[in-house]
Amino acid sequence: MAAAVASAEDAVLRAILEIADDGLILGHRLSEWCGHAPMLEEELALANMGLDLLGQARALYAHAGALEGKGRTEDDFAFLRRERDYVNCLLVERDNRDFAHTMLRQLYFAAFMQPFWHATVQTSSDETLRGIAAKADKEMSYHLRHSGEWVIRMGDGTEESAARMADAVNELHRYTGELFMVSPARQQAIAAGLLPDPESLRDEWDETIATVFRAAKLELPEIRTMQKGGRDGIHGEDMGHLLAELQFMQRAYPGQTW
Amino acid sequence: MTDKHDLTPLWEVxxxxxxxxxxxxxxxxxxADSALALQSARDVYTRRGEGNSIWVVRSSDIAxxxxxxxxxxxxxxxxxxxxxxxxxDIPDEVGHM
Known part of the structure; x- marks a missing residue:
């Protein structure tokens, strides 16, 4: 909780967990497509993107554990926390629903994270974060291109694909505001020069989404109130189900390794 | 409804x-088209560092x-x-050809 952020060290740890959790949860969502993708080519693309995000999360958890210095490993962060301790944004935990929802969620996220990592490479005072960011920048740049191309083709596609795309926009757009919301912990990490200020990325995000939507013949919805809560550990109903599956092996067989 | 393979024809990579x-x-x-074919080719065929350039050609365009x-x-x-x-007889001085 925000009030519980006591020291600068706690704040940095918490801020890094926010982006690590985003990667873990969205990576897990993409992995749920395994065996269900509409075509083999997309099956591989979704798994590839999921693995990119999982790789980013692992590096961030390991870094968080080292900064904390209490011996917590990436597995402890990924598998052994309670739901309220996950601080991912709500967007990434939204269910896959259909291919339109999945690709739009990916577009919203990648359109934010690609410039986010790009700025981190340029400006972060933390060498490890710069290293993680350099790799993640390239990965998210691919996610952005791939999801953008699909959103355009589905939005400007058949009657059914256009309807599903419009449905996805109506459902998911309200979760994009949280990408730019800054928790007290994040504010400290920004002030310390570790992470970029999301506000400085807003114009680029708006421009990317507007460009894709124009080509996709999609309309930007007017959202009065953006959804929030994930950064405070307050998640939607789907999150518990996701964690049950994500954590099952480590909960049932503690310490299990491959 | 259109056949899926009419919407997504075959491409050679x-x-x-x-x-x-x-x-x-x-x-x-x-x-569906060349842009997506290139992306899929990247995902399907370059997962283990196989290359640094990709071409795709519609299979139906190959004679x-x-x-x-x-x-x-x-x-x-x-x-x-x-x-x-x-x-x-290749002289030894030529080396490997």
Whole structure:
């Protein structure tokens, strides 16, 4: 909780967990497509993107554990926390629903994270974060291109694909505001020069989404109130189900390794 | 409803493993257009660092020789061994060719 952020060290740890959790949860969502993708080519693309995000999360958890210095490993962060301790944004935990929802969620996220990592490479005072960011920048740049191309083709596609795309926009757009919301912990990490200020990325995000939507013949919805809560550990109903599956092996067989 | 394969026709994929080498055929995939075919080719065929350049070509754009005409096409070359450059002694100084 925000009030519980006591020291600068706690704040940095918490801020890094926010982006690590985003990667873990969205990576897990993409992995749920395994065996269900509409075509083999997309099956591989979704798994590839999921693995990119999982790789980013692992590096961030390991870094968080080292900064904390209490011996917590990436597995402890990924598998052994309670739901309220996950601080991912709500967007990434939204269910896959259909291919339109999945690709739009990916577009919203990648359109934010690609410039986010790009700025981190340029400006972060933390060498490890710069290293993680350099790799993640390239990965998210691919996610952005791939999801953008699909959103355009589905939005400007058949009657059914256009309807599903419009449905996805109506459902998911309200979760994009949280990408730019800054928790007290994040504010400290920004002030310390570790992470970029999301506000400085807003114009680029708006421009990317507007460009894709124009080509996709999609309309930007007017959202009065953006959804929030994930950064405070307050998640939607789907999150518990996701964690049950994500954590099952480590909960049932503690310490299990491959 | 349109057949899925009318919307996503077959593409042949060519990968160049390194600069200076030529593109080689590695397989095929289904995609709606060339941009998505290139992305899918990246995901399907370059997962293990196989290359640094990709070409995709619509399979239907490839004109292929007729398999039933293989004998007239290729057998006349079989007895013309003098076309192979195997009758030259290469001086050692030339090295590997």
């Amino acid at each position: 060519f990968i160049r493993p390194r600069n200076g080498l030529h593109h080689r055929h590695v397989g095929s995939l289904h995609a 292929a020789s007729d398999p039933s005409f293989a004998e007239p096409n290729f057998e006349p070359a079989d007895d013309k061994i003098y076309r192979h450059p195997t009758f030259y």
